[in-house]
Structure formats: C-alpha cells, structure tokens
Amino acid sequence: xxxxxxxxxxxxxxxxxxxxxxxxxxxxxxxxxxxxxxxxxxxxxxxxxxxxxxxxxxxxxxxxxxxxxxxxxxxxxxxxxxxxxxxxxxxxxxxxxxxxxxxxxxxxxxxxxxxxxxxxxxxxxxxxxxxxxxxxxxxxxxxxxxxxxxxxxxxxxxxxxxxxxxxxxxxxxxxxxxxxxxxxxxxxxxxxxxxxxxxxxxxxxxxxxxxxxxxxxxxxxxxxxxxxxxxxxxxxxxxx
Amino acid sequence: xxxxxxxxxxxxxxxxxxxxxxxxxxxxxxxxxxxxxxxxxxxxxxxxxxxxxxxxxxxxxxxxxxxxxxxxxxxxxxxxxxxxxxxxxxxxxxxxxxxxxxxxxxxxxxxxxxxxxxxxxxxxxxxxxxxxxxxxxxxxxxxxxxxxxxxxxxxxxxxxxxxxxxxxxxxxxxxxxxxxxxxxxxxxxxxxxxxxxxxxxxxxxxxxxxxxxxxxxxxxxxxxxxxxxxxxxxxxxxxxxxxxxxxxxxxxxxxxxxxxxxxxxxxxxxxxxxxxxxxxxxxxxxxxxxxxxxxxxxxxxxxxxxxxxxxxxxxxxxxxxxxxxxxxxxxxxxxxxxxxxxxxxxxxxxxxxxxxxxxxxxxxxxxxxxxxxxxxxxxxxxxxxxxxxxxxxxxxxxxxxxxxxxxxxxxxxxxxxxxxxxxxxxxxxxxxxxxxxxxxxxxxxxxxxxxxxxxxxxxxxxxxxxxxxxxxx
Ligand code: SF4
Numbered sequence: 001x002x003x004x005x006x007x008x009x010x011x012x013x014x015x016x017x018x019x020x021x022x023x024x025x026x027x028x029x030x031x032x033x034x035x036x037x038x039x040x041x042x043x044x045x046x047x048x049x050x051x052x053x054x055x056x057x058x059x060x061x062x063x064x065x066x067x068x069x070x071x072x073x074x075x076x077x078x079x080x081x082x083x084x085x086x087x088x089x090x091x092x093x094x095x096x097x098x099x100x101x102x103x104x105x106x107x108x109x110x111x112x113x114x115x116x117x118x119x120x121x122x123x124x125x126x127x128x129x130x131x132x133x134x135x136x137x138x139x140x141x142x143x144x145x146x147x148x149x150x151x152x153x154x155x156x157x158x159x160x161x162x163x164x165x166x167x168x169x170x171x172x173x174x175x176x177x178x179x180x181x182x183x184x185x186x187x188x189x190x191x192x193x194x195x196x197x198x199x200x201x202x203x204x205x206x207x208x209x210x211x212x213x214x215x216x217x218x219x220x221x222x223x224x225x226x227x228x229x230x231x232x233x234x235x236x237x238x239x240x
Numbered sequence: 241x242x243x244x245x246x247x248x249x250x251x252x253x254x255x256x257x258x259x260x261x262x263x264x265x266x267x268x269x270x271x272x273x274x275x276x277x278x279x280x281x282x283x284x285x286x287x288x289x290x291x292x293x294x295x296x297x298x299x300x301x302x303x304x305x306x307x308x309x310x311x312x313x314x315x316x317x318x319x320x321x322x323x324x325x326x327x328x329x330x331x332x333x334x335x336x337x338x339x340x341x342x343x344x345x346x347x348x349x350x351x352x353x354x355x356x357x358x359x360x361x362x363x364x365x366x367x368x369x370x371x372x373x374x375x376x377x378x379x380x381x382x383x384x385x386x387x388x389x390x391x392x393x394x395x396x397x398x399x400x401x402x403x404x405x406x407x408x409x410x411x412x413x414x415x416x417x418x419x420x421x422x423x424x425x426x427x428x429x430x431x432x433x434x435x436x437x438x439x440x441x442x443x444x445x446x447x448x449x450x451x452x453x454x455x456x457x458x459x460x461x462x463x464x465x466x467x468x469x470x471x472x473x474x475x476x477x478x479x480x481x482x483x484x485x486x487x488x489x490x491x492x493x494x495x496x497x498x499x500x501x502x503x504x505x506x507x508x509x510x511x512x513x514x515x516x517x518x519x520x521x522x523x524x525x526x527x528x529x530x531x532x533x534x535x536x537x538x539x540x541x542x543x544x545x546x547x548x549x550x551x552x553x554x555x556x557x558x559x560x561x562x563x564x565x566x567x568x569x570x571x572x573x574x575x576x577x578x579x580x581x582x583x584x585x586x587x588x589x590x591x592x593x594x595x596x597x598x599x600x601x602x603x604x605x606x607x608x609x610x611x612x613x614x615x616x617x618x619x620x621x622x623x624x625x626x627x628x629x630x631x632x633x634x635x636x637x638x639x640x641x642x643x644x645x646x647x648x649x650x651x652x653x654x655x656x657x658x659x660x661x662x663x664x665x666x667x668x669x670x671x672x673x674x675x676x677x678x679x680x681x682x683x684x685x686x687x688x689x690x691x692x693x694x695x696x697x698x699x700x701x702x703x704x705x706x707x708x709x710x711x712x713x
Binding site for chain 1: 251254255258272564565568569600601602603604605606607608610611621624627628629630631636639640643644645647648651652653654657660661664676678683684686687689690691692693694695696697699700701702704705707708
C-alpha cells in the first residue's frame with residue numbers, strides 16, 4: 001500500500017467534490033492509502049498568476065506546512081501540481097529554508113494521471129465507461145508537466161470507451177484564471193473555438209485533468225445548449 | 241516617452257479586433273498555416289532541441305560580455321571604412337539618420353524591412369526632413385500604402401486579406417484590380433524597381449552583426465534588402481545592441497533556427513553578409529556605410545536579471561503565431577511595434593509598465609510561446625514577473641484587488657473556506673434559475689457574459705470526507 005496525501009484543490013472541494021471522491025477511489029484501486037490533510041485550502045495559483053505574489057506566498061506557506069511530511073502529494077489538477085512544482089521554488093528563492101522545503105515538496109507533488117502512470121506504472125484500473133470521449137490536454141499539464149501520453153494511455157485502457165481525437169487539441173481553451181473575467185470577450189472567443197472542435201470531434205464527453213478548464217468548457221457548452229458533457233478524467237477512471 | 245504618452249487600452253483594442261470579422265477570418269486562416277510550417281520544419285531536425293540550447297547559450301554569452309563584443313564590432317566596422325553611430329534612444333537615432341540624409345542632400349530613400357526602425361518611428365522623421373521613404377519589402381510596402389504599421393514581426397501584413405490589398409492597389413496606384421498575390425507582387429515590383437534606381441540612401445535593419453569580422457547579416461526572402469544595400473550610394477544599417485554575435489561560425493546555428501521558426505523554411509531565400517563598404521575595383525555596394533547601434537531601453541533591460549533573457553530574441557515571430565491571444569487580437573491591438581508574447585514583455589520594459597500595464601496580463605500562461613521560442617526565452621516567467629511588478633507598484637485595477645483580496649481572505653484557513661462555501665450557497669439561492677446561474681454580478685459578471693456559472697456543491701469535499709476505517713493508519 002502506497003501512502004499518498006490528496007491535495008483536492010479549492011475548486012474541487014467546493015464545486016466538484018465528486019471529482020475528489022473519484023480521485024480517491026482511483027488511487028485506492030491503484031493500491032494507495034489516501035490521506036486528506038484537513039488543514040489544506042488553496043495552492044495560491046489564482047493570486048500568483050494575477051501578480052499578487054505576497055498573497056500567493058501566504059497560501060503557499062500554508063501548503064508547505066500542511067504537506068511538509070507527506071510522502072507523495074497527488075492532486076486531480078495539472079495546473080495546481082504545476083504551481084507547486086514550477087513556481088513554489090521560485091516564490092521562495094530568497095528564503096533559503098523555505099526554498100529547500102519548496103523544492104523538496106515540489107519533487108513529491110504529482111498530478112493524478114502522472115502519478116498513476118509514471119510513479120505506479122499502472123494504466124489499466126479496470127474501469128468501464130461506455131461513451132465516446134475526447135481529451136483536451138490542459139496547458140499546464142501538457143507543457144508544464146509534460147503530460148501527453150499518460151492521460152491518453154489511461155483512457156485507452158477503459159472498457160467500452162471510444163476515444164476520438166480532438167482537432168487542434170493543444171490550443172488553450174482560454175480559461176487562464178482571472179484572465180477569463182478580465183479579458184472576458186477574448187476568453188470567450190478562445191472558448192468558442194475550443195467548443196467548435198469538441199463538437200466536431202463527435203464526442204459525447206470531453207475530459208481533461210483539470211476542473212478549472214472543464215468548468216470553463218462546461219459553462220460554454222451549457223450556454224450553447226450543447227449535448228456534450230464535460231467530465232474530469234478521475235470520474236471516467238472511477239467508472240465501473 | 242515622447243512617442244507614446246498615453247496608456248495602451250489593450251482590452252478595448254482586443255474587443256474591437258474580435259468584432260472585426262475580416263480580421264478574425266484572416267487570422268484564422270494564416271495562423272494555423274504558420275504554426276504548422278514551423279512545427280514541420282522543427283520536427284525535421286533531430287538536433288532541434290540542441291540547436292535551441294546552443295542558440296540560447298550563445299546569446300547569453302553575448303549578453304554577459306556585451307560591451308566588449310560591441311567594442312570589437314565597432315572597430316571592425318571602422319577598419320572596413322564604415323562609420324559607427326551610437327544612439328541612446330529613439331530620438332537620438334532619428335536625429336543621427338535624418339542629419340545624415342540632410343547633410344548629403346538625400347531626397348529619395350528605400351528601406352528594407354526593419355522592426356528597429358519601426359521602433360524608433362523613423363519614417364515620419366525622414367519625411368519631415370524632406371526625403372521620400374519607400375518600404376521595399378512587399379508586406380511593408382502594403383502597410384505603408386495603407387498608412388498602417390506592421391502587425392507581425394516577420395509578416396507585417398498578415399492581418400490583411402488579399403482582397404483588401406487588391407483594393408488598396410487600385411486606389412493608391414491606379415492599377416486594374418488584380419486578385420492573385422503573384423500579380424500584386426508584380427505591380428509592386430515595377431513600382432519598387434524605379435525606387436531602387438533613384439534612391440540615394442538605403443536603410444536596413446540587421447539580423448546579426450559579427451564582432452569578429454564586422455559583417456552585417458541580413459536575412460530576407462524577396463531580394464529587396466540586397467538591392468537596398470547594393471544600389472544606393474549610402475547604406476544606413478540600424479541595429480539594437482543585442483544583435484551582435486561573436487564569430488561568423490555562430491551564424492550556422494542562428495540561420496537554421498531563424499528560418500525554420502519564422503517561416504518554416506529550411507533556409508531563407510537571401511542571406512546577405514555585408515562586410516564593409518564598396519572597395520576599390522568593386523562594381524556595387526555603397527560608397528558610405530553607416531551603422532547605427534541603438535540602446536533605447538536595452539541596457540536597462542540588460543541590467544534586469546528577471547527580464548534580460550528577452551534580449552535573446554531574434555524576432556522570428558514564432559511566439560506570435562503560437563499565442564492564442566495574438567491569434568485573436570492581431571498585432572495592432574498591442575498598441576506597439578512588438579506584439580504577442582514578446583511584445584507583452586518588451587513594450588512594458590521599453591515604454592514603461594504604467595502605459596503598458598495590461599499587456600503582461602493578456603495571456604492565459606498557456607506556455608505555447610515558451611515551447612516554440614528558438615532561443616528559449618522564459619516568456620511566461622517574464623509575464624508573471626511583470627504582473628507582480630504591476631501589482632507592487634499599485635497598477636492593479638480595483639477589481640483585481642477585490643477578487644484576490646476576497647480569495648486570499650477566505651482561503652487563509654479551512655474554517656474560513658467552509659464559511660465562504662456557506663455564504664456562497666446562500667447567494668447562489670438568489671442567483672440560480674432552474675439549477676443554473678446565467679448571470680453573476682460584478683466583479684464576476686465577465687464570467688457569465690460567455691458561460692454558465694457552476695454551482696457550489698451542497699457539501700464540500702472536506703465535509704464528505706471520511707478517513708479510511710481500516711488499513712495501516
Ligand atoms: S521571443 Fe522567441 S519566439 Fe518570440 S520572436 Fe523572439 S525569438 Fe522568436
């Protein structure tokens with residue numbers, strides 16, 4: 001049994017708790033014991049990306065304290081994992097002790113599909129999901145963590161799932177945190193291009209590793225009155 | 241800055257661009273083609289990644305020893321009979337070049353494509369000094385005829401559909417309406433040929449300047465830069481201080497990455513290596529060669545450890561083609577000669593963060609730019625750094641402070657976070673119609689302008705979580 005600490009992320013906690021539960025089920029199926037450190041809140045990415053580094057540092061400090069002793073930290077989010085891995089060490093580069101802790105935690109933090117495939121070496125979790133699915137590679141997982149084959153491999157192993165290609169898959173969906181509010185029209189235009197490709201793919205379900213992008217995509221699908229559903233990868237992998 | 245006293249209203253510019261259907265169609269056609277060309281050209285070379293690293297390393301070495309390489313370049317160019325001028329800012333550069341034109345009685349000038357001369361607003365200055373200036377790169381020629389500015393580093397007219405160029409030629413040149421790009425190019429070539437023959441001065445940019453030999457390297461596809469430097473009596477080359485390379489041997493790396501990143505070509509059509517002015521017995525080349533070396537904010541950038549990497553830029557345009565914001569906004573929206581991700585770094589750095597405060601925020605931080613940049617500039621890291629500086633110097637708008645303030649207040653402890661959820665669920669009862677929220681109030685109204693808002697779950701994950709009953713705990 002591999003002990004892992006779940007960083008559920010603030011959005012999953014409040015908006016999509018079932019995604020967190022699915023992630024727990026998937027990790028348990030893969031042979032992990034999952035702990036949920038209850039002092040956790042948010043990784044600080046939203047503040048950080050918007051330039052509020054002092055505020056982000058406060059939240060990052062909390063994260064470092066909460067997960068200081070966790071053997072492995074797994075998040076159902078590529079962008080939160082990337083925040084910890086890529087930016088925490090830079091946020092604390094001027095404070096040596098915290099910098100060391102940040103680097104150490106960064107080396108133990110994973111996105112869910114990354115942890116399953118790269119660390120545990122599993123792709124087949126025995127899931128069944130009878131639907132046509134397309135996969136949107138979220139930018140921070142894709143270009144930050146280098147996740148290309150990991151989520152696809154997991155999806156290919158799911159029984160009864162028909163995986164269809166998403167045209168122009170690597171184009172950003174236009175979420176970008178506060179960007180989606182600040183540059184609302186532009187974010188909407190990028191979203192609309194993404195939705196066109198999702199609908200053109202013929203999929204019934206679009207999936208991704210991040211609820212943030214999915215919140216934006218599903219909000220757009222709903223506004224369009226589309227029949228396509230947006231689901232987190234963990235929900236599909238937890239299907240039986 | 242005398243050139244741009246006011247703030248760039250990026251958000252308004254982008255909204256205007258989004259409403260411009262012809263621009264959207266044109267960008268939607270041109271950008272994917274450019275991206276594919278670059279990706280294919282890069283994939284062809286197994287050594288692509290090591291070329292990128294080598295290029296970044298050479299550039300960093302130059303930046304670490306910049307003054308000494310510039311000194312070497314200056315003495316080499318002088319030894320070859322050229323004159324070197326140092327310009328600390330745009331105004332000084334304009335004075336140097338207009339004085340040159342005036343003192344030599346120059347009436348007609350041809351130019352080949354140069355972003356550095358765009359940066360210093362050279363053309364209007366020359367015109368007010370009484371000279372006619374004609375851009376000879378086809379795209380730049382179109383931009384000039386239209387009274388616009390280039391919208392892309394290497395494809396200045398990428399924003400314009402061919403049909404609009406046809407109309408422009410009819411109107412400005414009085415020629416019949418041609419539809420095919422070849423015919424339009426032929427018309428331009430005829431006009432430009434006469435200009436080349438009549439011009440007394442040719443002005444160019446510089447892609448690379450070799451310190452070791454004093455060679456100025458100009459890369460292009462139309463042959464117009466070659467004519468600009470071969471035919472007129474005087475050649476004025478304008479370069480930023482960062483364009484210097486140590487040795488001729490370094491060129492092989494840069495010529496490969498520039499052509500492939502910029503246009504997806506294996507090699508550019510014309511690469512001119514100009515070493516000195518016309519020598520005794522030679523039949524072409526300028527009698528006078530002037531090299532203007534421009535600072536204009538670059539040394540300040542060099543002294544800035546978080547941003548100095550931007551000086552590696554070789555102006556290939558790949559980050560623009562790849563950027564989803566640029567693809568929708570077009571280059572003009574950025575309100576400066578440098579658009580796209582590199583522009584969002586350079587414009588605040590050169591012209592001041594205050595005027596360009598919105599530019600670093602115009603990115604989802606998707607990192608597509610960083611993946612393609614042939615000299616590996618950490619563009620997303622620089623955007624993040626500039627955002628932090630904007631916030632630190634009080635340039636963040638009130639809405640951002642409100643949103644981030646509320647967010648950090650409520651995420652500071654689990655108790656507050658749970659409280660936030662409870663308050664949110666109360667508010668949600670007022671906002672939801674039929675299990676959906678289609679309209680949120682300020683400051684979140686931007687979200688529901690384009691999307692349905694998600695509902696808070698009836699109980700957060702942490703309230704549903706039960707630690708495992710059994711097992712080793
Ligand atoms: S920043 Fe990089 S990709 Fe963009 S123009 Fe400069 S060299 Fe090219």
